[in-house]
Amino acid sequence: xxxxxxxxxxxxxxxxxxxxxxxxxxxxxxxxxxxxxxxxxxxxxxxxxxxxxxxxxxxxxxxxxxxxxxxxxxxxxxxxxxxxxxxxxxxxxxxxxxxxxxxxxxxxxxxxxxxxxxxxxxxxxxxxxxxxxxxxxxxxxxxxxxxxxxxxxxxxxxxxxxxxxxxxxxxxxxxxxxxxxxxxxxxxxxxxxxxx
Amino acid sequence: xxxxxxxxxxxxxxxxxxxxxxxxxxxxxxxxxxxxxxxxxxxxxxxxxxxxxxxxxxxxxxxxxxxxxxxxxxxxxxxxxxxxxxxxxxxxxxxxxxxxxxxxxxxxxxxxxxxxxxxxxxxxxxxxxxxxxxxxxxxxxxxxxxxxxxxxxxxxxxxxxxxxxxxxxxxxxxxxxxxxxxxxxxxxxxxxxxxxxxxxxxxxxxxxxxxxxxxxxxxxxxxxxxxxxxxxxxxxxxxxxxxxxxxxxxxxxxxxxxxxxxxxxxxxxxxxxxxxxxxxxxxxxxxxxxxxxxxxxxxxxxxxxxxxxxxxxxxxxxxxxxxxxxxxxxxxxxxxxxxxxxxxxxxxxxxxxxxxxxxxxxxxxxxxxxxxxxxxxxxxxxxxxxxxxxxxxxxxxxxxxxxxxxxxxxxxxxxxxxxxxxxxxxxxxxxxxxxxxxxxxxxxxxxxxxxxxxxxxxxxxxxxxxxxxxxxxxxxxxxxxxxxxxxxxxxxxxxxxxxxxxxxxxxxxxxxxxxxxxxxxxxxxxxxxxxxxxxxxxxxxxxxxxxxxxxxxxxxxxxxxxxxxxxxxxxxxxxxxxxxxxxxxxxxxxxxxxxxxxxxxxxxxxxxxxxxxxxxxx
Numbered sequence: 001x002x003x004x005x006x007x008x009x010x011x012x013x014x015x016x017x018x019x020x021x022x023x024x025x026x027x028x029x030x031x032x033x034x035x036x037x038x039x040x041x042x043x044x045x046x047x048x049x050x051x052x053x054x055x056x057x058x059x060x061x062x063x064x065x066x067x068x069x070x071x072x073x074x075x076x077x078x079x080x081x082x083x084x085x086x087x088x089x090x091x092x093x094x095x096x097x098x099x100x101x102x103x104x105x106x107x108x109x110x111x112x113x114x115x116x117x118x119x120x121x122x123x124x125x126x127x128x129x130x131x132x133x134x135x136x137x138x139x140x141x142x143x144x145x146x147x148x149x150x151x152x153x154x155x156x157x158x159x160x161x162x163x164x165x166x167x168x169x170x171x172x173x174x175x176x177x178x179x180x181x182x183x184x185x186x187x188x189x190x191x192x193x194x195x196x
Numbered sequence: 197x198x199x200x201x202x203x204x205x206x207x208x209x210x211x212x213x214x215x216x217x218x219x220x221x222x223x224x225x226x227x228x229x230x231x232x233x234x235x236x237x238x239x240x241x242x243x244x245x246x247x248x249x250x251x252x253x254x255x256x257x258x259x260x261x262x263x264x265x266x267x268x269x270x271x272x273x274x275x276x277x278x279x280x281x282x283x284x285x286x287x288x289x290x291x292x293x294x295x296x297x298x299x300x301x302x303x304x305x306x307x308x309x310x311x312x313x314x315x316x317x318x319x320x321x322x323x324x325x326x327x328x329x330x331x332x333x334x335x336x337x338x339x340x341x342x343x344x345x346x347x348x349x350x351x352x353x354x355x356x357x358x359x360x361x362x363x364x365x366x367x368x369x370x371x372x373x374x375x376x377x378x379x380x381x382x383x384x385x386x387x388x389x390x391x392x393x394x395x396x397x398x399x400x401x402x403x404x405x406x407x408x409x410x411x412x413x414x415x416x417x418x419x420x421x422x423x424x425x426x427x428x429x430x431x432x433x434x435x436x437x438x439x440x441x442x443x444x445x446x447x448x449x450x451x452x453x454x455x456x457x458x459x460x461x462x463x464x465x466x467x468x469x470x471x472x473x474x475x476x477x478x479x480x481x482x483x484x485x486x487x488x489x490x491x492x493x494x495x496x497x498x499x500x501x502x503x504x505x506x507x508x509x510x511x512x513x514x515x516x517x518x519x520x521x522x523x524x525x526x527x528x529x530x531x532x533x534x535x536x537x538x539x540x541x542x543x544x545x546x547x548x549x550x551x552x553x554x555x556x557x558x559x560x561x562x563x564x565x566x567x568x569x570x571x572x573x574x575x576x577x578x579x580x581x582x583x584x585x586x587x588x589x590x591x592x593x594x595x596x597x598x599x600x601x602x603x604x605x606x607x608x609x610x611x612x613x614x615x616x617x618x619x620x621x622x623x624x625x626x627x628x629x630x631x632x633x634x635x636x637x638x639x640x641x642x643x644x645x646x647x648x649x650x651x652x653x654x655x656x657x658x659x660x661x662x663x664x665x666x667x668x669x670x671x672x673x674x675x676x677x678x679x680x681x682x683x684x685x686x687x688x689x690x691x692x693x694x695x696x697x698x699x700x701x702x703x704x705x706x707x708x709x710x711x712x713x714x715x716x717x718x719x720x721x722x723x724x725x726x727x728x729x730x731x732x733x734x735x736x737x738x739x740x741x742x743x744x745x746x747x748x749x750x751x752x753x754x755x756x757x758x759x760x761x762x763x764x765x766x767x768x769x770x771x772x773x774x775x776x777x778x779x780x781x782x783x784x785x786x787x788x789x790x791x792x793x794x795x796x797x798x799x800x801x802x803x804x805x806x807x808x809x810x811x812x813x814x
């Protein structure tokens with residue numbers, strides 16, 4: 001059975017310093033299901049991913065933390081170890097190197113580290129890895145373009161979304177924090193606001 | 197006996213006459229000469245040797261004790277650490293000692309996940325009343341509900357248990373690592389056993405079984421017998437693991453690839469061959485090139501002449517060039533109302549090639565099949581011959597010993613097998629599939645001639661042997677029986693020699709000069725396949741399991757258990773393991789030449805004329 005109390009503690013612990021760490025994690029849906037979470041990581045400074053916010057779909061198997069969490073990028077990202085098609089991640093600690101002493105936060109931090117330090121020799125996406133090795137400037141340009149296109153859209157026009165939700169009758173402060181927590185996804189924010 | 201004297205007196209004869217092509221109408225003294233040569237060549241043993249033993253469920257623990265003991269003694273380890281080390285290095289004790297030299301103890305241990313507890317550290321344990329925070333479940337637990345592994349990482353017992361269960365269910369019993377990130381240490385098997393059995397005794401039992409079976413699963417020298425339904429045995433081979441063995445359940449198999457014994461075919465050749473025979477890919481190949489499916493009934497249709505309008509037996513006419521259905525109204529150059537952009541490839545060439553390949557395959561397959569069938573038929577001979585023997589023995593005659601018949605029969609079976617497998621071997625040896633780039637056509641022709649000469653000789657003599665063995669000797673006069681006997685004995689010997697020669701030719705003339713050939717061929721054994729003998733142990737499996745469970749850390753003294761290894765347990769070939777000589781386990785049988793062992797195992801000595809054996813000259 002899923003260790004509920006540990007997951008709850010992890011959530012609290014992870015979000016305590018999210019401004020500093022750049023990673024956060026929340027429930028995916030409003031139904032209180034602890035086995036389906038949504039993580040975010042901010043693109044590391046000095047990389048083509050800088051300024052982007054990347055959403056990660058996190059599913060906890062029933063054996064968690066003795067089995068590794070299943071993580072997948074929801075935000076499209078151009079990276080040798082992340083599938084450009086479906087966001088699947090190639091990272092050892094999510095597979096055989098997982099240890100029950102690792103946490104969701106450390107896993108997300110590892111993903112963030114992976115963004116700064118790709119390992120093209122052990123690729124998930126062969127096309128990206130090829131480009132990384134053969135035409136690095138092109139790789140950087142593509143990765144940056146993808147970051148601009150897919151990882152920043154949420155923040156564009158955030159004011160419009162706030163206004164829209166405020167007009168529906170929710171208090172502005174709550175709207176802003178909710179939008180923030182779901183990374184600017186309007187529909188998810190609405191869902192969350194409605195479920196209270 | 198007169199014959200015996202002949203053997204003795206002619207001992208100075210040379211072995212040069214190796215034509216081996218035995219003709220039944222030669223003079224008698226020539227026959228005897230051949231017999232003699234057989235005796236002499238008997239003395240030379242193959243450089244390949246392997247000894248095999250059967251490991252049953254009951255003897256599994258005993259079988260690995262020797263290896264464990266060696267590692268424990270030489271590295272001063274507890275049994276469980278020795279086991280961890282052996283599992284990691286695939287039960288290759290020699291390799292462990294080699295690596296010990298190269299890497300040193302520390303690296304050897306740490307790579308395998310063995311951590312030796314630092315006794316000093318253990319003293320600064322906290323007061324047991326104090327509670328600590330477990331780093332996995334984030335709960336505060338009392339100190340006595342926490343377990344520390346040898347590597348120094350401690351977590352609460354519940355978390356450990358959960359971790360062990362997940363790993364065991366995941367099939368990773370043999371290497372359950374510590375829970376700390378990047379910690380390579382393998383968990384103490386006693387702790388795993390204790391914690392898991394408190395909650396799930398069945399899983400703990402499984403854990404024990406997995407550990408025990410590691411000796412088979414993670415060991416190049418031990419393999420499960422491939423019998424179906426499974427006989428429950430495993431076979432251990434010492435020496436050259438490229439060999440063919442026979443399990444006590446009766447099945448004979450190739451130890452390398454676990455399929456039926458197939459030498460002189462290499463494993464790769466045999467795999468290709470069985471696959472080829474199975475899907476008859478040559479036939480399919482020929483059909484794709486030479487036939488087209490009828491557009492109506494889809495039967496393959498071959499064009500046997502005429503123009504491009506082809507009529508199927510179902511009545512449908514179609515265009516041979518594009519395969520499309522047409523009407524029957526046509527001329528030599530076109531079909532009414534039909535036109536397909538005709539793109540002609542060199543169909544003729546392709547057809548020619550496919551046909552040649554098919555005929556070639558059929559040639560080898562037919563002969564392979566013929567000998568396999570003969571072998572099957574001849575196995576029926578076994579019973580009828582037994583009857584004939586008992587009839588003969590009850591007769592009033594001066595010939596009392598009929599073991600030459602059974603010996604001859606076993607020789608026939610043995611050589612028949614060699615003969616039948618020599619055809620798939622030749623198919624690949626001289627075909628394009630494996631060695632095309634390794635030989636020039638001239639070289640290949642040369643080799644092929646050489647090999648085929650030997651094969652033909654063998655074949656002729658095997659058939660002749662078969663013929664003599666099928667004779668109704670129980671109705672013969674004494675003279676006729678003597679005549680048949682000498683033929684059978686001589687032919688047996690010639691056939692054995694020819695088999696040996698063929699294997700030598702394969703090794704030295706055919707395969708050896710090839711650069712990239714990695715075809716290991718199980719050596720020929722005159723006496724037939726190595727029969728694995730059972731390791732006999734004086735305890736039952738329950739006991740052995742119990743002893744394993746009771747085995748606490750540091751208790752190296754479990755070795756007083758009596759293990760009778762039947763004189764086969766030869767972990768003795770250890771350069772550095774002189775200290776193990778005192779074990780008394782198998783020291784009396786050590787350094788025994790292999791022939792004794794093998795001779796004891798085989799019920800028939802296939803090479804010896806019975807008189808010789810009877811007179812104790814062997």
